[in-house]
Amino acid sequence: MSGLCPKTLNRLQVIALVLGLTLLCVAGSTAPVQAQDDGEMATADAVAQRMMEAHGAEAWKTLPYLRFDFAVEGNGDTRIVARNLWNRRTGAYRIELPDSAQTVVVIQTNESSPGNVTGTVYKNGEEVTGDQKADLLKTGYQRFINDTYWLTAPLKVFDDGVNRSYLADSSDAEHDVLHLTFGDVGLTPDDEYWLYVDKETGLLDRWAFRLQSMPNDATPAAFDWAGYVTLTAPGGEVQLAERHEGGQRAILTNNLSAPESLPDDAFTSPTPMLGE
Structure with missing residues (x-):
């Protein structure tokens, strides 16, 4: 579901849930947004297009399956939050939560929205129903939105509702800086992102980024993207980062792989199968 807009959920709630602490904030250039002329808008689109090409946007369209973990690293410890498996052809998305109940959530992303998530939930190998199922499907959909955005944001800058501007005053010899704002989409349209x-x-x-729920004068939280991995797709190569380093902590989207095929029960098995 590569066209899904990342604005669907309140990212502050999701990220705060993952980190369990106040977001680390480091200084970042956040020049005020100015009205752009046609030339400036063309520059923004050219930089965005070049970034997408560098990350393998055309090859990404042909990648059938994606496997990765979402984890938090800090204080000498790495905590896996979720293990993810995505069938990008059908939209099926499997999340395994590393809890004592062996929770498995399988959602159909192509048929789901924040208020209506379609899928199946298992605990200890048994299917879950009722309110508990609804709550876990919502959690699974949040994981899908959050985890895939940390991994694939460079490939989503032309999604519907994304406004791009080029910050000439913030750009330098090493970086072109894009400022992303959003139209009337999702629950937090006032989020802002700066891409270097x-x-x-x-x-x-x-x-x-400065999220809608953060104070207007808050210093944006910043993370360096590192640990790039090359995935081979039928249409070429895709470049994705496994590490996002901010201060004393890092968000990991690691154990990346692009399987050529999957087991028949990849999205029906009621017990964890994505590794320890």
Whole structure:
């Protein structure tokens, strides 16, 4: 579901849930947004297009399956939050939560929205129903939105509702800086992102964000994108980052792989199968 807009959920709630602490904030250039002329808008789109090409946007369209973990690293410890498996052809998405109940959530992303999530939930190998199922499907959908955005944000800058502007005053010899705002989409349309695009490679080198629920004068939270991995797809190569480093902590989207095929029960098995 590569066209899904990341604005669907309140990211502050999701990220705070993951980190369990106040977001680390480091200084980032956040020049005020100015009205842009046609030339400036063309520059923003050109930088965004170059970034997408560097990350393998055309190959990404042909990638059938994606496997990765979402984890938080800090204080000498790494905590896996969710293990993810995505069938990008059908929209089926499997989340395994590393809890004592062996929770497995399978959602149909192509048929779901925040208020109506379609899927199946298992605990200890047994199907869950009722309110508990509804709550866990909602959690699974939040995981899908949050985890895939941390992994694939550079490939989503032309999604519907995304407004791009080029910050010439913030750009320098090493980076072109894009400022992302959003139209009337999702629950938090006042979120803002700053993308620092490496001028040499075209890859996303760093991002900063100020979320709608943060104070207007809050310093944006910033993370360096590192640990790039090359995935092979039928249409070429895709470049995705496994590490997002901010201060003393890091968000990991690691154990990345692009399987050529999956087991028949990849989205029906009621017990965990994505590894320890």
